Amino acid sequence: MRFWSRLVNWLSSLFWNQELELSIIGLQSAGKTTFVNVLATSEFDEDTIPTIGFNRRHIRKGRVQLRLWDLGGHPKFRESWEKYCRDVDCIVFIVDSADHGNLEVASAQLHKLLSWPSLQGIGLLVLGNKNDLDGALNEEELISALNLQSITGRTVACYSVSAKSQNNIDVVLRYLTNLPKKQRT
Ligand SMILES: Nc1nc2c(ncn2[C@@H]2O[C@H](COP(=O)(O)OP(=O)(O)OP(=O)(O)O)[C@@H](O)[C@H]2O)c(=O)[nH]1
Ligand SMILES: [Mg+2]
Numbered sequence: 001m002r003f004w005s006r007l008v009n010w011l012s013s014l015f016w017n018q019e020l021e022l023s024i025i026g027l028q029s030a031g032k033t034t035f036v037n038v039l040a041t042s043e044f045d046e047d048t049i050p051t052i053g054f055n056r057r058h059i060r061k062g063r064v065q066l067r068l069w070d071l072g073g074h075p076k077f078r079e080s081w082e083k084y085c086r087d088v089d090c091i092v093f094i095v096d097s098a099d100h101g102n103l104e105v106a107s108a109q110l111h112k113l114l115s116w117p118s119l120q121g122i123g124l125l126v127l128g129n130k131n132d133l134d135g136a137l138n139e140e141e142l143i144s145a146l147n148l149q150s151i152t153g154r155t156v157a158c159y160s161v162s163a164k165s166q167n168n169i170d171v172v173l174r175y176l177t178n179l180p181k182k183q184r185t
Contacts, residue, residue: 017063017064017065018063018064018065019064019065019067020064020065020066020067020089020090020176020177020179021067021069021087021088021089022066022067022068022069022088022089022090022091022092022176023068023069023071023081023084023085023088023091023092024036024068024069024070024071024092024094025071025073025081025084025085025091025092025093025094025113026073026093026094026095026106027073027095027096027102027105027106027109028050028072028073028074028075029050029073029096029099030073030094030095030096030106030129031094031096031129031130031163032051032070032071032073032094033048033051033055033070034048034129034163034164035094035127035129035161035163035169036055036057036059036068036070037163038163038166038169039059039061039066039169039173040057040059042166044163044164044165044166050072050074051070051071051072051073051077052072052077053071053072053077053080054069054070054071054072054077054084055069055070056068056069056070057070061173061176061177062177063177064176064177066176066177069084069088071084078109081113082113082116082118082119085113085116085119085122086118086119088122089122089123089179089180090122090123090124090125090176090179091113091119091122091123091124091125092125092126092127092176093110093124093125093126093127094126094127094129095126095127095128095129095142095146096129096130097128097129097130097131097136097137097142097160098130098131098133098134098135098136098137099130100135100137103137103145103146106146107145107146107147110126110146111147111150114151114154120153120154121153121154122154123154123155123156123157123179124151124154124155124156124157125156125157125158125159125172125175125176126142126146126148126156126157126158126159127158127159127160127161127172128142128158128159128160128161129161129162129163130162130163130164131160131161131162131167131168132162132164132165132167136160137160138160139158139159139160142158142160143158157175159171159172159175
């Protein structure tokens with residue numbers, strides 16, 4: 001029975017709308033809410049306020065409905081990240097790639113989160129945001145600074161983006177809307 005219902009779900013996903021559940025995490029001020037707003041409206045809105053807890057957002061892109069958890073990055077909200085990442089299809093980690101002083105903390109928080117057994121195998125997309133700013137790390141430098149090469153047992157992708165100038169946002173959107181559901185290895 002389980003097999004048949006899975007087969008029917010898979011076949012329908014080929015022809016009808018797909019839903020993808022994503023969690024957007026990262027330190028405070030990395031630009032998570034800004035990024036989600038840009039995905040939704042294609043416009044940069046400078047007037048974001050720090051996210052308290054989380055925002056739930058649903059964004060339709062073609063056949064794909066993105067169901068997002070935009071989580072607060074302040075230290076007091078980080079303990080709850082795992083709870084919102086357990087059942088997602090992909091974890092999106094956003095980092096301010098020009099904020100060199102916070103890269104070590106960002107890396108530590110990311111690896112701490114990924115060590116949860118409940119998150120084993122869930123795909124990871126790392127976005128180095130704010131590449132419009134001087135001194136922003138490129139993708140290669142980000143991979144090294146966040147020690148992404150040490151991550152095993154899951155699919156990892158990394159892009160340098162700017163929510164402000166919308167640089168590479170189309171590439172990220174293409175990546176997300178082509179993700180298979182429950183991208184677990
Ligand atoms: N220069 C530049 N500034 C950006 C970019 N993206 C976001 N910002 C700015 O960064 C600041 C923080 O953005 P938010 O989107 O609120 O950050 P957040 O990660 O949601 O922060 P929390 O909700 O506190 O976790 C705002 O002033 C944004 O305008 C970008 O690509 N470039
Ligand atoms: Mg926010």
